[in-house]
Amino acid sequence: MNVGIVAQKGNSRAAYLAADMREALAGVDVDAVVDAATAEELGIDGIPVESLGECDLVVSIGGDGTFLYAARGADGVPILGVNLGEVGFLNAVSPADAIDEVLAEVAAHRDGTQSVREVPRIVARGEDWEMDPSMNEVVVHGPRRGHGGGAGLEIRVDGSLYTGGHADGVLVTTPAGSSAYNLSEGGPLVHPGVEGLVVTEMAAREGMPSLVVPLDATVSVTVTDAESAVVVGDGRTRRTVSSPTEIRIEQSDSPVRLAGPTSDFFEALGKLD
Structure with a gap:
């Protein structure tokens, strides 16, 4: 299984979480790759975001803008959104729960129980x-x-x-x-x-x-x-x-596919300025 990780550009907190996530995924025999910008931040090799469609799961770490960026390259691959304190309409997972949620998605993918929701584009x-x-x-x-x-x-x-x-x-x-x-x-x-x-x-x-x-x-x-x-x-x-x-x-006939828990729409509304 391959997992692609996209961290918010210029956000060291997001990059460090991506690094921890790669380490955790390696422990369960999952190949994890990061986008080119995150790779530069971490000093490792990365892939273009356009190549995320070759993965089995994509993780977006940041805000809704990062999610949209990841979705453009995911090409139908399920995306799990991790919210770093922004409004978070598309990102339902907290940083504290991120690694556990990703590992749960990996397990669900492997045993065929993964649940994915489609969002229109x-x-x-x-x-x-x-x-x-x-x-x-x-x-x-x-x-x-x-x-x-x-x-x-x-x-x-x-x-x-x-x-x-x-x-x-x-x-x-x-x-x-x-x-x-x-x-x-x-x-x-x-x-x-x-x-x-x-x-x-x-x-x-x-x-x-x-x-x-x-x-x-x-x-x-x-x-x-x-x-x-x-x-x-x-x-x-x-x-x-x-x-x-x-x-x-x-x-479009190509919706975005969401993995993981659903965000609370009304809770997210409370974060709007």
Whole structure:
């Protein structure tokens, strides 16, 4: 069995926990590898995060950002999230329990009793391109935000017009991402048990309220009145497209798979500023 470990970059506490975890896993005949940044911190060999899909289990040590980073490379491999004091919507395991939980997942994997939950991701597509799946949100905005920026936007759900007009942009968010960028733009919190997507305009001149649509809906954003548009997935992947253009955002066929205990959504809410 192979376990991949991703520690929060620049966080020595996370790196040291990764080192202790490697040692514990070696004691039960498990090969444990770390991502390249963690390897540099520890002075050992590592692997690119894109290679995590070759593992049987991935452990993310840090905050939700680290989890999203690990999930991008895990490619369907179950992920166990260890929370280092952040809000922790995606990371249910405390540092004190981390090694015991990982060893429990190893045992469950070996005897065939491992329980894994799936969390949906969304993907943005154009006429001849497709971005990597996003776990939190896809943002479409004009070439720049703020005064004098934005673009003309037309938003359709399964082909039916919802709203249109000038705005900085639009967010399409999964329930997992509702507490992130979406919340800062005035969108609603969504319980992770809800199977839906949230559509939220950003600084619209005459906007409509945020809209929750079915998880299998296709949200189409047509951008006009701008030289270009920018599509951003989870704040990490970015693509600039010419305008006018239509971007389709819909559920990906590649969900994230979560291992280990479930985080308490309402307890995590209490940590929000």
